[in-house]
Amino acid sequence: MIAARWxxxxxxxxxxxxxxxxxxxWNKSTDPDQVRLREYLEDTAKLLAPAMVASGPWALLLEVGLPTGRDLVDMADLDNYAFPLASRLRTADLVSVWCSKRHADRSRVLVAPAHVTAGPSGTYTVRTTASAQTTAYKEQVRSAVVGAAAIPAGAVQLQVAFAVGPQRNWLTLWKPTIDALDPLLGRTREDRDWHPQDGRITDLGxxxxxxxxxxxxxxxxxxxAAAATGKALSR
Structure with a gap:
């Protein structure tokens, strides 16, 4: 039996x-945002090089520090912070990526061996058959949560566990999957599909x-589930 692993x-x-x-x-390569992104990724890869896990499954944690006046539940989507760094560091043994945001002067990164743990309670599971680049994929993911109660306003902790075939780049599944979670997160606008309030996610696994x-x-x-704003959340 195929099962998720947490x-x-x-x-x-x-x-x-x-x-x-x-x-x-996703701007052109010469855009200042792209230039700064590449500089950050290269510098962080060099910083982490001595600490990288030599063999076996490993996990990545990125804690994003934001200014005190910044609203933690609006924009600054965590999957958009995690994706570039995970893509830069990725090996076949990267099995878990965590990202959180909080009010802090500094940001922190950690790599470590991955340890299997019991899954969270109250999970929703679906087996998708459509290409992740299609609306059909999002519709299949949404079908798993469409009857769930919306999470009350405020910070959210989210974990998603994927089981995939050996040829799949699982990092590319993050965005279309989260885009389909508007029944849980709410929509930015009622008339817009696939635009959830994912800035509410302050802790992502x-x-x-x-x-x-x-x-x-x-x-x-x-x-x-609902989460305490700015605090480290339960595994």
Whole structure:
């Protein structure tokens, strides 16, 4: 039986980033945002090089520090912080990525061996068959949570565990999956599909296990709940 696998949040002091975290950018390569993003990624990769896990499954944690006056539940989407760094560091053994945001002067990053843990309670699971680049994929993910109660206004903790075939780049599943969670998160506008209030997510955990029997299908398990703003949340 195919099942999701959940991993514990990495623990340890980690390293203070020398350059502030940058959001993913889809602008042209010469755009200042792209230039700053590349500089941040290269500097952080060099910072982490001595600490990288030599072998076996590993996990990445990025804690984003934001100015005190910044609203933690509006914009600054965590998957857009996590995706560039995870893509830069990714190996076949990267199985868990955690990202959080809080009011702090500094941001922190940590890599560590991954440890399997019990899954959260109250998960929603669906097996998708459509391409992740299509609306059909989002509709299949949404079907798993469409009857769920919306999470009350405020900060949210979210974990998503994917089971995928061996050829799948699981990082590219993050955005379309989260885009489909508007029944839980609410919409930015009632007349807009696939635009959830995902800035509310202040603690994000993303996990993967590989199962060759899935082929091109993806098993998605979702756990979401209200969270305490700016605090480290439960594993």
């Amino acid at each position: 991993y514990a949040r990495p623990e340890g002091d980690g390293l203070t980033l020398r350059k502030p975290p940058r959001l993913a950018s 993303l996990h993967v296990t590989v199962d060759s029997s899935l082929g091109h299908d993806v098993l998605v398990s979702i756990a979401a």
